[in-house]
Amino acid sequence: MGRATDRRGVLRIDLDAAAEGRPSVRRLDSMAVEEPLEIRVGPAGPGRRRPLAVTMRTPGDDIDLAIGFLLTEGLIRSAGDVRTAQLCAGAETPNTYNVVDVVLAPDVPEPTTDPARNFYTTSSCGVCGKASIDAVRTRSLFPVAQDPLAVPAEVVAGLPDKLRAAQRAFDRTGGLHAAGLFTASGELVVLREDVGRHNAVDKVVGWATRQHRLPLAGHLLLVSGRASFELTQKAWMAGVPLLAAVSAPSTLAADLAAEAGMTLVGFLRGRTMNVYTGAQRITDAG
DSSP, X not given: OGGGEEEEEEEEOOHHHHHTTOOXXXXXXXXXXXXXXXXXXXXXXXTOOEEEEEEEEOSSSHHHHHHHHHHHTTSOSSGGGEEEEEEEOOSSSXXXXXXXXXXXXXXXXXXXXOTTOOOBEETTTEEOOOSOHHHHOOOOSSOGGGOOOOEXXXXXXXXXXXXXXXXXXXHHHSOOEEEEEEETTOOEEEEEEESSHHXXXXXXXXXHHHTTOOSOTTEEEEESSOBOHHHHHHHHHTTOSEEEESSOBOHHHHHHHHHHTOEEEEEEETTEEEEEEOGGGEESOO
């Protein structure tokens, strides 16, 4: 798993064992790694890139994370807007490679620093400090409302098990979110894990961007946690017509999905689900 997991000593307390006279046990436990990633963006030339964002993430697929972040924030529109992107050593000793340096194509404007858009992020909340809903409602290039995707309810119901079965790091730590991109027939295309659910989505979107697969028409995105406004925006920016979550959506997520013409599914557990918007895309539901 590389740097995605690490081992730490813990004291394992079992009250049932203690009642039987057996002592607590010290052992090693696998944990999800959380480290900062700085994204630097700018034109070509020495010293031309400036720090744009710092996100707390699980190391791995960092180039995809950076590219996905830039696309879902509306700072780039395609892979062609990026000349190069490389993982660089940070200032720590030993080097932890916690910096991604992104060189923009010559015709792409350099991002400007806006006090209304504070790009410091955490693993839990995504992009924080934006001054208003208007500041984060980045408009997508892709008309997802016109996407004719149709997915049988039976297929949708089976996706969480497929997502869970592919989560290698979660098996070891129990502490990572996942985002999975699926076809209309339920085939898993790509899965990414991270301590931050927004990072997992950005890693998927960044992968799709670099593979020149945008827009993600005819696909659906499943996230392991709740469906927030931000995750709905990210799905819309990538042209995903259907976003599903195993937990609850927020009111703003539902409002944005309705505005975009997306299908939003929440509480996808077992053989039940709630369809909040775009129910026409879920077929054979009775």
